[in-house]
């Protein structure tokens with residue numbers, strides 16, 4: 137009865153040849169069973185997951201140690217004869233599984249603000265000596281054209297990024313230059329200027345700490361404000377108006393220096409500072425001017441040396457703004473007219489770096505005097521702006 141309820145086909149005529157005969161076994165039948173077995177209960181999925189876990193595990197086992205993890209303690213050892221050689225050794229020896237000849241040769245260097253004036257000259261030097269360079273720049277005052285000649289070089293990367301936002305990169309050294317540098321630019325949006333100096337520097341120091349990279353901050357002679365000591369040595373604390381129109385830059389850089397030294401003391405980050413005395417103004421106030429190649433040379437010596445803390449990297453030659461204008465007339469354009477305008481607020485009266493420390497400890501001093509540097513600077517700008525190759 138039950139079968140009648142469930143199967144009603146017994147009334148239909150049966151085909152004549154329906155006498156029972158077992159189906160012949162297909163030749164591929166033995167292979168079908170394991171495949172069916174695999175497909176049941178999502179066994180295949182579990183198999184793939186197993187393979188993935190094993191791959192990750194063995195890849196992690198075979199990964200070489202990172203070169204910069206021990207650079208942290210390394211930079212605190214005072215008896216390091218040649219940091220650059222040691223760096224090359226560490227980078228090279230980090231590639232245990234990489235076939236000979238494919239190992240990275242130079243350092244991996246991050247230059248924030250690398251599309252700017254000083255930064256792009258620094259990038260040229262680093263690329264020329266064989267390093268791999270990553271430039272991070274928001275192009276506020278920098279230009280792609282300054283670094284365009286490195287496009288296509290596998291050792292060069294350009295990232296449009298604002299340092300006030302965190303970024304994670306793997307490098308051995310960080311040159312932190314990103315900041316509006318001339319009074320017109322840093323006064324344009326003062327809150328953003330101080331934010332770049334404080335938050336941007338915090339982000340870069342945080343990155344340096346995380347990856348164990350060496351850190352160099354480019355500060356400014358403006359941290360001395362309107363100095364009461366002349367010339368200025370690195371230990372001079374300065375005379376700065378904390379609430380003036382220039383404070384976003386002066387005090388921003390001073391805070392950036394504080395942060396760098398606090399990270400150094402608290403977290404072991406290597407903190408360096410340089411003082412480019414390259415501010416141009418007008419009136420009778422004095423300033424010192426240095427050619428960019430001297431500055432870049434000093435920056436690299438500082439980064440490669442074992443010293444920590446502030447260094448004045450400037451040219452002690454002291455000129456009034458009027459003298460500067462006269463040198464421009466003599467060396468570049470005798471027709472140029474000198475126009476007097478009222479001075480800007482809080483403009484320091486005098487500025488001249490004492491570079492004894494840099495001379496003694498870095499073996500550095502500027503080589504290019506103002507009279508020689510100015511025409512070189514004009515050629516450089518001509519080439520950058522008009523692509524005038526003959527001028528170089």
Ligand SMILES: O=c1ccn([C@@H]2O[C@H](COP(=O)(O)OP(=O)(O)O[C@H]3OC[C@@H](O)[C@H](O)[C@H]3O)[C@@H](O)[C@H]2O)c(=O)[nH]1
Pocket residue numbers: 248249250251252253254255272273274275276277278279297298299312313314315316317318332354355356412
């Ligand atoms: O928020 C900012 C502001 C500026 N920048 C970049 O920083 C670079 C600054 O270069 P500039 O050509 O304007 O100025 P300089 O090369 O003369 O400045 C350099 O010396 C003076 C120091 O105070 C600066 O920190 C240093 O960059 C530019 O490429 C600019 O686009 C940022 O990446 N982020």
